[in-house]
Amino acid sequence: MILLCGLRRKKIRGRYLGIRYCRRCGRFQHFYLMRFNKQLTLFFVPVFWWTEMTWVGCGICNQGFQIDQKEAKRLDECYVSFPNEEKGRRIYEFCVDHAWNQENCPKNWDRLFEQVKERFALNGFDDDFKKLIRNIFAVQEAARCQSKIVD
Numbered sequence: 001m002i003l004l005c006g007l008r009r010k011k012i013r014g015r016y017l018g019i020r021y022c023r024r025c026g027r028f029q030h031f032y033l034m035r036f037n038k039q040l041t042l043f044f045v046p047v048f049w050w051t052e053m054t055w056v057g058c059g060i061c062n063q064g065f066q067i068d069q070k071e072a073k074r075l076d077e078c079y080v081s082f083p084n085e086e087k088g089r090r091i092y093e094f095c096v097d098h099a100w101n102q103e104n105c106p107k108n109w110d111r112l113f114e115q116v117k118e119r120f121a122l123n124g125f126d127d128d129f130k131k132l133i134r135n136i137f138a139v140q141e142a143a144r145c146q147s148k149i150v151d
C-alpha cells in the first residue's frame with residue numbers, strides 16, 4: 001500500500017481587527033488576525049496542523065506586523081465584541097468627515113474620539129479608535145505637520 005502524504009502551508013484570515021493604516025497600500029484598510037497553518041496531509045486530506053506564524057495583517061495586501069501566539073490569543077478573545085467591517089467602515093468615514101470639521105481643527109482628536117464613542121456606542125477599544133483617529137489626522141495633515149503614523 002502506498003501512503004501519499006505531504007506538507008502544505010495555508011493562510012487563514014481570522015478575527016476582524018478594525019480599520020488601520022496600511023503602510024504598503026498607503027491607505028486605510030480592514031485588518032485581520034492572520035496566520036499560516038502548516039498542514040500534514042494524507043492523501044491530500046489534512047490530518048494534522050499547527051500554527052507556524054501569526055500577524056496582524058491588511059485584508060488587501062496581507063502585510064502587517066508579526067505577533068506571538070500569546071498576543072494572537074489575546075487579540076482573538078479581546079476582539080470578539082469588536083464592530084464588524086460594515087460598522088468599522090462607517091466609523092472610519094465618520095472620522096474622516098469630522099477630521100476636516102473646523103471644530104476639530106487643529107488635531108483635536110480627543111474631542112473627535114468622544115463624538116465617535118457617543119455616536120457609535122463603543123465599549124472598550126479606546127486605544128484602537130484613538131489610534132485610528134490620530135492616524136486619520138496624521139494622513140490628512142502629513143504634508144503640513146509631518147505627523148507620525150503609529151502602528
Ligand SMILES: [Zn+2]
Binds near residue numbers: 060
Ligand atoms: Zn495593505
